[in-house]
Amino acid sequence: MKPIATTRSATGIETGKLAVWWVLASEVVIFGGLLASYVMHRLGHPEWADAAAVTNTTIGAVNTFVLLTSSLTAVLAHQAAERGDGPRAARFLGFTILGALTFIGIKAYEWSYEISHGYTIMSNTFWSFYYTAAGLHALHVIAGAIIMGFVAMDARKNLELHRVELIGIYWHFVDVVWIFLFPLLYIAK
Amino acid sequence: MADHSSEHHGDGHYVKIYLILLGLLIVSILGPELEIQIVTLITAFGVAVIKANLVVSHFMHLNVEKPIIKWILGASVVLMALMWAGVAPDVQNHEGHQWENLAAQAAVERGIEDPEDHAEEEAVDHEGEEVAAAVIGPPPTHGPLPGGYNFTHLVFWTVVGMVAVGTNAVAIILSVGAGLLAFETIKGDESSG
Incomplete structure (x- = not known):
């Protein structure tokens, strides 16, 4: 039997979906505050341009491509779930997890290169922001991939298909955060 | 499941949005190569806003969600803007009147x-x-x-006040959210009992 909170709603929105949006509202403030702080300091410190010039635009672009593609597979999983096709939804969620792993793998290579060349979180304030923002985002990618794995296992058996949409909403938000991180950290040299 | 089932699109619609996003990604990479500041700003950040809007509207289906979701997100964005507006004059500038x-x-x-x-x-x-x-x-x-801040100056306390308002507002919003979910549970238990 389901907990009653998952089946009732005073707002006309399923409780699970409302909760996900509520989490995202707090995430907007967390990431928004971090990125706003970065922009404010960047505008006040022209010398950061030298540090920003070191970041690898190609790697950032490839990771953007990976995340956009994973967003497509996440929304296709949602569409399959809407049609009641759990196995197909699970398959698309699997592709999305693959995208998450690719993103983290590329990020690990990128960070290894930068750290080995002396650009660490302690180098200066630019690199502190860089590792904090990208690191916090990467943690969200890892958390999303783990949760998606559990949702996919249920979806494969046609169970709890509504959760496919919920994890998809979260995943698209992670994509949106990266859409703003990419120009801030990799393009604005 | 979703409230937007009446707006159900085929898979082709999402593939089309994805291809537009990839096109915009290419624009955001090539634009700054021209090394013209205004072009960089538009192609990097303007295009980012368009891309984010496409993802939020079409992939997250916010355009067909109930208004309360937009209000919740809007409140967060306003709080973020409040924080920015309160802190920016002190961070972006390194000098001002009497400081x-x-x-x-x-x-x-x-x-x-x-x-x-x-x-x-x-x-x-x-x-x-x-x-x-x-x-x-x-x-x-x-x-x-x-850091050069002056605690006897009005600007310092203005910034402290703005940050305090912002953080407390977020705490209140989250508390209301948790309360709403708890209320849902209690109300549900009573009606089922």
């Missing part, structure tokens, strides 16, 4: 200083003395805090 952030000024000087520029060696030396003095710090006249 200056010596540590930030010194950091900028150190960062943009070109040691190979011997033609301006004398001037650099002169600035270097000022920077050294700034790092050590002039005699405090109004009790500045680390």
Whole structure:
């Protein structure tokens, strides 16, 4: 039997979906505050341009491509779930997890290169922001991939298909955060 | 499941949005190559806003969600903007009426200083003395805090107030959310019992 909170709603929105949006509202403030702080300091410190010039635009672009593609597979999983096709939804969620792993793998290579060349979180304030923002985002990618794995296992058996949409909403938000991180950290040299 | 089942699209619609996103990604990469500041701003950040809007509207289906979701997200964005507006004048500027952030000024000087520029060696030396003095710090006249902030100045307390309002507002929103979910549970238990 389901907990009653998952089946009732005073707002006309399923409780699970409302909760996900509520989490995202707090995430907007967390990431928004971090990125706003970065922009404010960047505008006040022209010398950061030298540090920003070191970041690898190609790697950032490839990771953007990976995340956009994973967003497509996440929304296709949602569409399959809407049609009641759990196995197909699970398959698309699997592709999305693959995208998450690719993103983290590329990020690990990128960070290894930068750290080995002396650009660490302690180098200066630019690199502190860089590792904090990208690191916090990467943690969200890892958390999303783990949760998606559990949702996919249920979806494969046609169970709890509504959760496919919920994890998809979260995943698209992670994509949106990266859409703003990419120009801030990799393009604005 | 979803409230937007009446707006159900085929898979082709999402593939089309994805291809548009990839096209915009290419624009955001190529635009800055022209090295024209306004073009960089538009292609990098303007395109980012368009891309985010496409993802939020079409992939997250926010355009067909109930208004309460938009209000919740809108409140967060307003709080973020409030924080930005309150803090930005103090962070982006390094001096103003009756105040200056010596540590930030010194950091900028150190960062943009070109040691190979011997033609301006004398001037650099002169600035270097000022920077050294700034790092050590002039005699405090109004009790500045680390970083050059002055706790006797109105600007400092304005910023503190704005940050306090912002963080407390977020705490209140999250508390209301948790309360709403708890209320749902209790109400559900009563009606089922």
